Amino acid sequence: MSKVGIAEVQPQDLTLEGVAERMSKHQARIDELVRRYPVKRATLLQVLWLIQEEFGWVPRLGIKWAAGIAEVSPVHAFAVTEFYTMYKQVPPARWHIRVCQTVNCLIQGSEALIAHLEEKLGIACGSVTEDNLFALERVECLAACGNGPAVQIDDEFLYGPEELNQHEDGWHTQAADVDRWIERLRAEAAAHPEWETVDQLGGIILDSLGHPGAPKASGSPNQETYAAAPPAINLNAEGANGKITVHALIAPECSKLVFERSDDDLGFSEVGAIDPSTIKGPPGPKTVTFDDRVDIGKTVYYRAIAHSGNRVATPSSSIAITTEARPEADTEYNLKVLSDEKSGKENGGKKEVNADIAQASEKTANKEEGKK
Numbered sequence: 609m610s611k612v613g614i615a616e617v618q619p620q621d622l623t624l625e626g627v628a629e630r631m632s633k634h635q636a637r638i639d640e641l642v643r644r645y646p647v648k649r650a651t652l653l654q655v656l657w658l659i660q661e662e663f664g665w666v667p668r669l670g671i672k673w674a675a676g677i678a679e680v681s682p683v684h685a686f687a688v689t690e691f692y693t694m695y696k697q698v699p700p701a702r703w704h705i706r707v708c709q710t711v712n713c714l715i716q717g718s719e720a721l722i723a724h725l726e727e728k729l730g731i732a733c734g735s736v737t738e739d740n741l742f743a744l745e746r747v748e749c750l751a752a753c754g755n756g757p758a759v760q761i762d763d764e765f766l767y768g769p770e771e772l773n774q775h776e777d778g779w780h781t782q783a784a785d786v787d788r789w790i791e792r793l794r795a796e797a798a799a800h801p802e803w804e805t806v807d808q809l810g811g812i813i814l815d816s817l818g819h820p821g822a823p824k825a826s827g828s829p830n831q832e833t834y835a836a837a838p839p840a841i842n843l844n845a846e847g848a849n850g851k852i853t854v855h856a857l858i859a860p861e862c863s864k865l866v867f868e869r870s871d872d873d874l875g876f877s878e879v880g881a882i883d884p885s886t887i888k889g890p891p892g893p894k895t896v897t898f899d900d901r902v903d904i905g906k907t908v909y910y911r912a913i914a915h916s917g918n919r920v921a922t923p924s925s926s927i928a929i930t931t932e933a934r935p936e937a938d939t940e941y942n943l944k945v946l947s948d949e950k951s952g953k954e955n956g957g958k959k960e961v962n963a964d965i966a967q968a969s970e971k972t973a974n975k976e977e978g979k980k
């Protein structure tokens with residue numbers, strides 16, 4: 609067996625056009641990915657999975673092609689591929705050995721261990737043994753720094769001398785430990801020639817319903833508690849013609865925004881609910897508006913509560929709004945019931961004032977529980 613470097617393991621006859629040609633059979637799935645996410649860069653992880661599904665690993669030109677689909681720079685796509693070690697940057701083998709080369713493991717001897725493994729397997733990191741049993745790959749931090757140099761066989765950690773994933777405090781991977789595992793796996797492969805020589809790890813999640821912020825997508829987290837629903841922010845208001853318009857900014861995944869009003873900033877009641885999907889505009893965060901009318905001279909408080917499917921966000925900050933009559937204004941105020949004192953001057957049987965926002969000051973929404 610001869611040693612090869614990572615550059616040599618890249619298919620010499622593969623071109624960017626060749627990648628595009630092989631991936632053309634996945635075009636419908638790629639179109640669907642692009643449709644379901646608010647921005648193209650959000651497709652990158654899944655497009656890389658598709659590359660791995662097609663090739664069995666992610667060659668450099670596959671990364672470059674995925675970058676083109678996701679409209680990110682190739683170096684960005686490469687950094688993503690490096691970070692997520694489930695993307696194989698080495699052709700697949702029956703067992704995939706990963707050794708962490710990041711600094712914590714470096715100072716615990718990862719280079720010496722890699723050199724030992726290369727010698728033991730007769731290959732350089734970034735390549736596969738001729739019998740297709742072992743691929744050897746350098747990876748970045750595997751979050752097992754305390755037992756470094758960290759080594760994984762497929763997705764299992766060498767954490768102890770005998771069993772995979774058997775964590776022992778203060779234990780550090782030794783050359784003898786990986787040797788024992790390699791011998792054991794070779795023996796198992798010899799005893800089971802029927803085993804597949806290639807472990808096809810990973811693949812796209814076929815039944816994903818898409819990012820909740822994407823048009824027509826109906827996705828939701830598997831667990832309701834997975835992530836808090838993002839609250840509405842930037843609550844603001846303006847007034848004219850006797851009408852109060854309240855604005856709030858919502859995240860793309862918001863499926864309903866409820867506006868609430870209070871006379872005292874303590875007890876709030878729902879005064880309206882908006883379905884953001886009815887608002888035209890590009891995918892992404894949206895500004896939702898709600899129109900309301902209140903008596904002149906009154907102070908009211910508004911807040912907004914975002915819903916993302918079944919998840920309900922914490923209420924937004926509240927704003928206080930005081931309306932006042934401005935008889936000098938020439939805009940028409942058409943509230944039906946106004947007393948003479950509040951209405952301003954008469955004009956052809958109609959009351960004519962301008963309801964303006966005298967003050968709209970933000971108050972914190974996170975008031976004591978009793979106030980909500």
Ligand code: FES
Nearest residue numbers: 708713750752753
């Ligand atoms: S630095 Fe190697 S596992 Fe963290």
